[in-house]
Amino acid sequence: MLVVGQKPAMRPGLLTAGDIGSSARYAPQVGPRSRQRRRRPPPRDDLANNIGAYLRELRLARGLSQANLGAPYFTRAHISAIELGKILPTVNTLAHFARKLKLPLREVLPPHQ
Numbered sequence: 001m002l003v004v005g006q007k008p009a010m011r012p013g014l015l016t017a018g019d020i021g022s023s024a025r026y027a028p029q030v031g032p033r034s035r036q037r038r039r040r041p042p043p044r045d046d047l048a049n050n051i052g053a054y055l056r057e058l059r060l061a062r063g064l065s066q067a068n069l070g071a072p073y074f075t076r077a078h079i080s081a082i083e084l085g086k087i088l089p090t091v092n093t094l095a096h097f098a099r100k101l102k103l104p105l106r107e108v109l110p111p112h113q
Helices: 017-026 046-062 066-070 076-083 091-101
Strands: none
Touching: 046 076, 046 091, 066 076, 066 091
16 A cells, blocks of 8 residues: 555556656657758869860760769769769779760870870
8 A cells, every 4th residue: 555655666668757758868869960061162174164065065966864874883963073073083983984875985085195
């Protein structure tokens, strides 16, 4: 029998509302992370600009979308950044584009480079 103001006898492993409130006080605060967009700096040199512009011309002449040109290895955003001169593509990336455009690798580079 309980007397007014007396706590009931606890069974092992049973939590009360007071226990939950006190343990929540020490739990780490986990909330949604703020995801900041990573912006690339402006084009760094003429080489990246020239390669990107030439690739865009080749892609449009072949009637390919950015997604089709990059698939399955590169995203549309990556292709866009290359075409804008924000990213200088590697030789392997250029080889992938050459295969997709059905051109030899040397023809993927701008003629004056």
